[in-house]
Structure formats: structure tokens, C-alpha cells
Amino acid sequence: MPAPRWRSALAIALAAGAMLLTACAGESPTDPAAGPDLGRGPNAAADPLAEEVRQLAAGRGITPLARPPRVRNQLVQLGRMLAFDKVLSGNKDISCMTCHLPGLATGDARSLSIGTGASGLGAARNHPGGVFIPRNAPAAFNLHAIEPLFWDGRVFTDGSGTMHTPAGARLTPGMRAVFEFGTLSAQPMFPVLSRSEMRGDEGNELAALADDQETEIWAGLMRRLGQIQPYPQMFEAAYKGQRFEDMTFAHASNAIAGFLIAELAFNDSPWDRFLAGDDRALTPLQLAGAKNFLVARCSQCHNGPAFTDNLFHNVAVAQLGPGTGDGAGGHDDFGRMKVTGLASDRYAFRTTPLRNVELTGPWGHDGAFTDLRAFVDHYSESDVKLRTYDPSQLEPVLQGTVLANAEEILASRDPLLDGVVFTPQQVDEVTAFMLALTDPAARNIQRLTPPRLPSGLPVDGDRH
Ligand code: HEC
Ligand code: HEC
Incomplete structure (x- = not known):
């Protein structure tokens, strides 16, 4: 496969730089094979899988993520x-x-948030005083x-x-x-x-x-x-x-x-470095997972720079918690249908962005999954998975709240999920790819928590 033009240009620029250096230092030209490790060896162009993954990603509009506008x-x-x-x-x-919370990846590490009246943070936040909010706090x-x-x-x-x-x-x-x-x-x-x-x-x-x-x-x-x-x-x-x-x-x-x-805003994950040309930014497992993600149906919904089509789909996630007043007992959540009134939108939720997804559990609109691999695995025969959903992964007080409405949910499940079956190996690969979407900087944002506030009220946070 011929090297793309920018790569040859880079090689020329590097060679020119090396010549310049040697001219100044009066040394003999360095052996290119012993040159600095730029993250893409001389054989980089020969990694057909990496090139294929880049092309598939571009085809889905999974481009680098632009920086936000400057804010005064x-x-x-x-x-x-x-x-x-x-x-x-x-x-x-x-x-x-x-x-x-910054220390919890701008979430609260709970399936469902607990509002005013409670005390404590994250896993230690108690509910007797406060009530569960019907949905998971997105990052x-x-x-x-x-x-x-x-x-x-x-x-x-x-x-x-x-x-x-x-x-x-x-x-x-x-x-x-x-x-x-x-x-x-x-x-x-x-x-x-x-x-x-x-x-x-x-x-x-x-x-x-x-x-x-x-x-x-x-x-x-x-x-x-x-x-x-x-x-x-x-x-x-x-x-x-x-x-x-x-x-x-x-x-x-x-x-x-x-x-x-x-x-x-975080756009320096291994995936970003891979997109920028660094073949070694992804592990072989992650690269295999990236290909699965792109050729399986994942990327038909999770696409664009933030891995969301910004549209709504029913991917058969179990319903739990207080609900939003829908259904016979009021404990259901019809999702997008609440906004559009369309029955076809029942149980559809916005495609979640996937950057830093490793850090943002529990996952799903109601935090039904407390394990990221389990969410990926859910897509394999999601009808069977929904019917056999295991509430024991939830915190005890929510376990009894899972609705027995699997057939109603499946009635409007997105047809893209029909016939999706993964081997355990593929689930491992795709899960590994999810981890390649983490920008390491997103792990350390406790500095955002101010030491004190104008009101003098206590600061909820985890400043280090
Ligand atoms: C009691 C916990 C709680 C508090 C307090 C809270 N949020 Fe949230 N936040 C949530 C939950 C739960 C959702 C999802 C609600 C939904 O989609 O119906 C959410 C959604 C959001 C979203 C939408 C993100 C997206 O991807 O669409 C943003 C932004 C946000 N909150 C910022 C804020 C801001 C700013 C405040 C204060 C003014 C705030 N939140 C207060 C729990 C909370
Ligand atoms: C039909 C569109 C669609 C397809 C196909 C799809 N997803 Fe999703 N994905 C969604 C929607 C919508 C949600 C939120 C669903 C909910 O919470 O009810 C979601 C949620 C997720 C989450 C949880 C993220 C979070 O922050 O809560 C992960 C992880 C995920 N998808 C990965 C994948 C993978 C991997 C694939 C391929 C096997 C895939 N998705 C295929 C639409 C889709």
C-alpha cells in the first residue's frame, strides 16, 4: 500500500532536520533504523488493519474531536x-x-442519583432523606x-x-x-x-x-x-x-x-493518537475491538467525533427505579416518547457519547449495568439478555424495582439490534476498545473543586 502523501512529507522533513543537525554537529548521518521512536516504525504503512480501521472510522464520521470555543x-x-x-x-x-463530581468523572457512581435532602457523596450518599432521581446522571x-x-x-x-x-x-x-x-x-x-x-x-x-x-x-x-x-x-x-x-x-x-x-473537553485518548497516525497507540486487542465496533452495528449509532449520532434508540435496557410517571404504575420511563408523543419512540434514549465511558459507570439511562463489559455483552442477543436481566448487580434498595416489562420494551427495540451475536472474544475486544477512548487527563480533574465558595457553604467535592 503506498504511503499517504503527508507521511512522505514528514519523512522528508525529518531527513532534512537530521541533515541540518549533522551539519552543525559535524557528525556522520545517523542510521535511520536507529533513529528516534516516533511511534510509527518504518513498517507502519504495512499495518493494513490500522489503515482499514482509520478508513472505516472516517466513513462513519468518527473524526478527531474539535476543541471547544474559547471562554473568557x-x-x-x-x-x-x-x-x-x-x-x-x-x-x-x-x-x-x-x-x-469531578472525582467521579462528573457523575456520582450511582445507578440513579439522589437529590436534595440526602447527605454523603457518591457510593456513600444515603437515600432515606433524599429521593432517587428517575435517571442516571450523565457525565x-x-x-x-x-x-x-x-x-x-x-x-x-x-x-x-x-x-x-x-x-x-x-x-x-x-x-x-x-x-x-x-x-x-x-x-x-x-x-x-x-x-x-x-x-x-x-x-x-x-x-x-x-x-x-x-x-x-x-x-x-x-x-x-x-x-x-x-x-x-x-x-x-x-x-x-x-x-x-x-x-x-x-x-x-x-x-x-x-x-x-x-x-x-477531553480529546487526547489513545484513540485520538491513533487517528493522528500513531499505529501503536492502540493495543492489538483494542485495534481488533475497533474493527468489530466499526463493522458490527455499534457505529451505526455511536458515530461522529463524540461517538453519538445525537439520535434516539431503544436498545432494550431494563427499566428500574421510581420511573418518570409512565406506564400503569407510573414507574416506567418512556424516554424519547415523552418529548415527541410517538409510540415508535417509546423506550428510546439518546445514544450515549462513549468518550471516557470507562470512567462513567454505572451505564445506561437508569444505570442498569454496573460493569462495562456486561453492557457490551448485552448487545449480543439483547432480547435474551433483557429477559434474563440480573438485578443482583444493583444496589440492594433498587433490586426490587426492576419492572417486568421486557416484552413491551422489546416491541419497539431498534431493528439494528436484530440478529447481533458476539463471541466472548469479540466482547473482550470491543470492551478493550472502549478503554482506548479514555483521555488520561479526565481521571484527574479534582482540581476543579474550589477550596471555598462565596456563600461560605460547604463544598461537595474531592479536592486533592
Ligand atoms: C440530584 C442530582 C443532580 C443535580 C443536583 C444536578 N444534576 Fe445534572 N443531571 C442529573 C441527572 C439524573 C441527569 C439526567 C436527567 C435526564 O436526562 O432526564 C442530569 C443531566 C445533566 C446534563 C445533561 C447532560 C447530557 O449529556 O445531556 C447536564 C449538562 C447537567 N446535568 C448539568 C447540571 C447542572 C449545571 C446542574 C446544576 C444547575 C445539575 N446538573 C444538577 C443529576 C443531577
Ligand atoms: C441502535 C443504536 C445503537 C447501537 C447499534 C449500539 N448502541 Fe450503544 N447505546 C445506544 C443507546 C440509545 C444507548 C443508551 C441506551 C439506554 O440507556 O437506554 C447506548 C448505550 C451504550 C453504552 C453505555 C454508555 C453509558 O455511558 O451509559 C455503551 C458502553 C454502548 N452503548 C456501547 C455500544 C457498543 C459496543 C455497541 C455495539 C456492540 C453499541 N453500543 C451499539 C445506541 C446504540
């Missing part, structure tokens, strides 16, 4: 404080990052490349550029004008409204407001922030030329989005 520092700093500050919750006992990685937001995509921008959210017209044109990062700027407007996540049922002025008083709840939060120094100055520094009195919670929401975008 004052906005990032404001957003960081707000994301960690419990003052945004009704009873001041939970922050955004309580459920999206906040690479959100500049992901849209629509939430498992059911209820925050999205349509083809004509109009943003849709559950708040409808209460998200005013003035608020929308503040949003700099698309749908992500709108996203933080919503957890603060949710009684179970942050607002609470009683005991504070925000909980006393009705659920449809979004405007008043947001205004109440800004009133709180206005009384805490130095928040007003921080807002005015982040939004030059504007007065705090004239700002709305949209300014806070946009700042949190700016923080998430600026600090949580």
Missing part, C-alpha cells in the same frame, strides 16, 4: 463557583456538582460536541435554529439572547427548578413557589446571589458593561455552561 476567564470562574455552590438549591444542601464531558441534551433530548435546537425547552415561553427572548453556548447555556436553568433534584418540597422560599412559577424561582435565585459578596461583582466582570440588577438567572446558567465547556 471571568465567565469560567463565575460558572465554576455557581456549579459548586449549594446556594442554588432550595435548602442549600446540594449543588450541581454533588451529582456531577458532563465534551458537551460542546453533544446536542440535544438529557436522555430524552428535551432541550434541543431545531433545524431552523430555534431552541426548545420544557420552559416554553417562560424562557424569554431576553434570556435566550444571553446564551452563548447553544442549548448547553439553557440546561442549568432546569435542575434548579426540580423539587427532587435541588429545589425541595418545603422549608425554603423557592419550594413555596408553584412548579409553573419558573420566572419567580429564577428571580429568587438571583435575589439570593445578589446578597452574597462577591457574586454581583463576579457577574459584572463576566458580563462587561451590564449591571447585576439587570441580569437574570440566564446569566448564571450561561456561566455554568461556559465553565463546563472550558474545563471538561
Whole structure:
């Protein structure tokens, strides 16, 4: 196979560099075979599997992940404080990052999150005081490349550029004008409204407001922030030329989005280095897994730079937990159908991005899988797997909540899953490939946890 042109150009540039060096040092030209290890030996072009995998990936649009837009520092700093500050919750006992902990890969390591009223973090967070949120907390990685937001995509921008959210017209044109990062700027407007996540049922002025008083709840939060120094100055520094009195919670929401975008983009995994030309970045097992992933049907849904088509599919994941009010007992979760009303969307959820997936367990919209290999294995005869789903992998209090609705789920399972069967060896390979999507930098983000907050409230985090 002829070497691509850039490679020959690289070889020429290197040779020129070597000549230049020898000219200065007066040494004899180095033996090319003993030259520096550039990660691609002289035989690199002869690795047909690596080339094939690169071509298959390109064919699926699995390209390198672009860096996010630059975000001004004052906005990032404001957003960081707000994301960690419990003052945004009704009873001041939970922050955004309580459920999206840096030390737990911006999740909480629980199948389902536990909202306001509970104490403790991650595996140690207790539930008697708080309640389970119906869904798993997704990681906040690479959100500049992901849209629509939430498992059911209820925050999205349509083809004509109009943003849709559950708040409808209460998200005013003035608020929308503040949003700099698309749908992500709108996203933080919503957890603060949710009684179970942050607002609470009683005991504070925000909980006393009705659920449809979004405007008043947001205004109440800004009133709180206005009384805490130095928040007003921080807002005015982040939004030059504007007065705090004239700002709305949209300014806070946009700042949190700016923080998430600026600090949580990761695009230096072994896979990225492989795409950039380093054949040895993947182990042989991972390379074999990459090929399986690309020729099996995985990449028909997990594609693009973030490994998601940003669409919705039913991949037959068991349903558990309190549910979102759907089905006979209210404990079911119809997923995308809640947004579109279409029966064909029942049990469909957004294709999860897969970068750093190794770190973001439990997996699935309700954390039904506590082992990554088991999730990969699930795709092999997923109908059989769903019917024989083993709840013993769940934490005890959730084990009895698994719904006996396998046949209903399978009725709208994505046809792409028909006939998918993997050997155990293939499951090992694809799982190994999943690990090649981890950017090592994503393992060490505890530094994002601020030592203290303007409100003086305790910081939930794991700063090291
Ligand atoms: C009680 C735990 C909890 C708290 C507190 C919380 N979240 Fe989440 N977060 C979740 C869960 C669960 C979901 C998924 C909900 C869904 O899809 O229906 C989620 C979804 C998200 C998403 C969407 C990610 C995606 O891939 O679509 C973002 C972004 C996010 N949260 C940021 C925040 C911010 C910002 C705050 C604070 C304003 C916050 N969260 C507060 C648990 C929490
Ligand atoms: C028909 C589209 C589709 C196909 C094909 C598909 N996936 Fe998925 N994948 C999804 C959706 C949708 C989810 C979320 C489902 C849910 O939680 O209910 C998901 C979830 C996952 C998760 C869990 C990620 C997380 O963070 O929770 C992994 C891992 C995964 N898929 C890997 C694979 C692999 C490996 C293959 C090939 C064997 C594959 N997928 C094939 C659509 C698909």
C-alpha cells in the first residue's frame, strides 16, 4: 500500500532536520533504523488493519474531536463557583456538582442519583432523606460536541435554529439572547427548578413557589446571589458593561455552561493518537475491538467525533427505579416518547457519547449495568439478555424495582439490534476498545473543586 502523501512529507522533513543537525554537529548521518521512536516504525504503512480501521472510522464520521470555543476567564470562574455552590438549591444542601463530581468523572457512581435532602457523596450518599432521581446522571464531558441534551433530548435546537425547552415561553427572548453556548447555556436553568433534584418540597422560599412559577424561582435565585459578596461583582466582570440588577438567572446558567465547556473537553485518548497516525497507540486487542465496533452495528449509532449520532434508540435496557410517571404504575420511563408523543419512540434514549465511558459507570439511562463489559455483552442477543436481566448487580434498595416489562420494551427495540451475536472474544475486544477512548487527563480533574465558595457553604467535592 503506498504511503499517504503527508507521511512522505514528514519523512522528508525529518531527513532534512537530521541533515541540518549533522551539519552543525559535524557528525556522520545517523542510521535511520536507529533513529528516534516516533511511534510509527518504518513498517507502519504495512499495518493494513490500522489503515482499514482509520478508513472505516472516517466513513462513519468518527473524526478527531474539535476543541471547544474559547471562554473568557471571568465567565469560567463565575460558572465554576455557581456549579459548586449549594446556594442554588432550595435548602442549600446540594449543588450541581454533588451529582456531577469531578472525582467521579462528573457523575456520582450511582445507578440513579439522589437529590436534595440526602447527605454523603457518591457510593456513600444515603437515600432515606433524599429521593432517587428517575435517571442516571450523565457525565458532563465534551458537551460542546453533544446536542440535544438529557436522555430524552428535551432541550434541543431545531433545524431552523430555534431552541426548545420544557420552559416554553417562560424562557424569554431576553434570556435566550444571553446564551452563548447553544442549548448547553439553557440546561442549568432546569435542575434548579426540580423539587427532587435541588429545589425541595418545603422549608425554603423557592419550594413555596408553584412548579409553573419558573420566572419567580429564577428571580429568587438571583435575589439570593445578589446578597452574597462577591457574586454581583463576579457577574459584572463576566458580563462587561451590564449591571447585576439587570441580569437574570440566564446569566448564571450561561456561566455554568461556559465553565463546563472550558474545563471538561477531553480529546487526547489513545484513540485520538491513533487517528493522528500513531499505529501503536492502540493495543492489538483494542485495534481488533475497533474493527468489530466499526463493522458490527455499534457505529451505526455511536458515530461522529463524540461517538453519538445525537439520535434516539431503544436498545432494550431494563427499566428500574421510581420511573418518570409512565406506564400503569407510573414507574416506567418512556424516554424519547415523552418529548415527541410517538409510540415508535417509546423506550428510546439518546445514544450515549462513549468518550471516557470507562470512567462513567454505572451505564445506561437508569444505570442498569454496573460493569462495562456486561453492557457490551448485552448487545449480543439483547432480547435474551433483557429477559434474563440480573438485578443482583444493583444496589440492594433498587433490586426490587426492576419492572417486568421486557416484552413491551422489546416491541419497539431498534431493528439494528436484530440478529447481533458476539463471541466472548469479540466482547473482550470491543470492551478493550472502549478503554482506548479514555483521555488520561479526565481521571484527574479534582482540581476543579474550589477550596471555598462565596456563600461560605460547604463544598461537595474531592479536592486533592
Ligand atoms: C440530584 C442530582 C443532580 C443535580 C443536583 C444536578 N444534576 Fe445534572 N443531571 C442529573 C441527572 C439524573 C441527569 C439526567 C436527567 C435526564 O436526562 O432526564 C442530569 C443531566 C445533566 C446534563 C445533561 C447532560 C447530557 O449529556 O445531556 C447536564 C449538562 C447537567 N446535568 C448539568 C447540571 C447542572 C449545571 C446542574 C446544576 C444547575 C445539575 N446538573 C444538577 C443529576 C443531577
Ligand atoms: C441502535 C443504536 C445503537 C447501537 C447499534 C449500539 N448502541 Fe450503544 N447505546 C445506544 C443507546 C440509545 C444507548 C443508551 C441506551 C439506554 O440507556 O437506554 C447506548 C448505550 C451504550 C453504552 C453505555 C454508555 C453509558 O455511558 O451509559 C455503551 C458502553 C454502548 N452503548 C456501547 C455500544 C457498543 C459496543 C455497541 C455495539 C456492540 C453499541 N453500543 C451499539 C445506541 C446504540
